[in-house]
Amino acid sequence: MWKETTKHERNLKIFREEFEGFLPERILDFHVHVFNEGVTAPDKPVSAGGNPIAKYDLNDLSRDLLEVYPGRESMAVCFGFPEPSYDEHRNNDYLAGACDNRRFFAFRLFNPNVDTAADIESDLGSGRFLGLKPYPDYVGKADVHSVEIRDMLPDPVMEIVNRRSSIIMLHIPRKDRLADPLNQRQIRQLAQSYPRAKIILAHIGRAYFLKNIVGNLESLIDLDNVHYDLAMVNHWEVMEYLFRTVPAERILYGTDIPIGLAPGKSVEINDQYTYVTPVPWHLSISDDHGKLVFTSFLYEELRANKRAVSRLSLSSSFLRAIFYENGMRLLASAKRKMEGEI
């Protein structure tokens, strides 16, 4: 089994030595991909760090959470896998039906070329979903790097999101990511035009290496409806910079499970980053010589988190906030709106 959980003795050892005394009692993972049987194309499975998976449902997730965080109470924000060739509606319907809004919370995949404002009104209004997951690839431009944030989120849809205080899980486009001036402008525009919408910049705005974040967070600090999830960031200096720069209440723990369960690590080299994995993956350099014993991206992320927390002498209340309370507050506010407080 490719998954790096405490089922492997070496990971249990890491958990006991490094995380048992560090992690709070309750863990809300704000960034998880869940896709039921029949969503992925048979010839195009999801690649979790180079390991093909045809489905990852809530049963898989429940079991894995138990094996990644033994003894902890765990919850997750779940959305489908945003690959345009997959069955988006099958994925959305499954999550809407299977998430209980107590332990598992569903966000809706959103494709601006397929989904109408009326669909979104109905799906957010009925409480089937508390947020949306757009993605650059859904915009359908020949060059995905030319996609802009506003192409991913048309105004009529943002008006609904704003009215309902819903959440946007935003994977920002463009090669320069957080450092891109157009992204910076459009994040500001989005947050200010829709002040009740909650905008989450996934993967800390995809700033997986230090140079991408330094000097680029500052201009967003005054936007109190912009939040940052930590998914797949393995770099302690990036996390330390975030923790030092942004108010704690805007930081959310997330992992990108099931990808986060794969063996590997994200590394910085010469102001760039790549992943290193034991098996070939289209996003990684792989350890062809079998030199290394890996643990999961997820445990590497926790290590980076722990190191940043310790260097900044942050308290256990900071940890409770980022691992649980901040996310629950956002979900509760979206839930209140859906329950008719409009």
Ligand SMILES: [Zn+2]
């Ligand atoms: Zn993701």
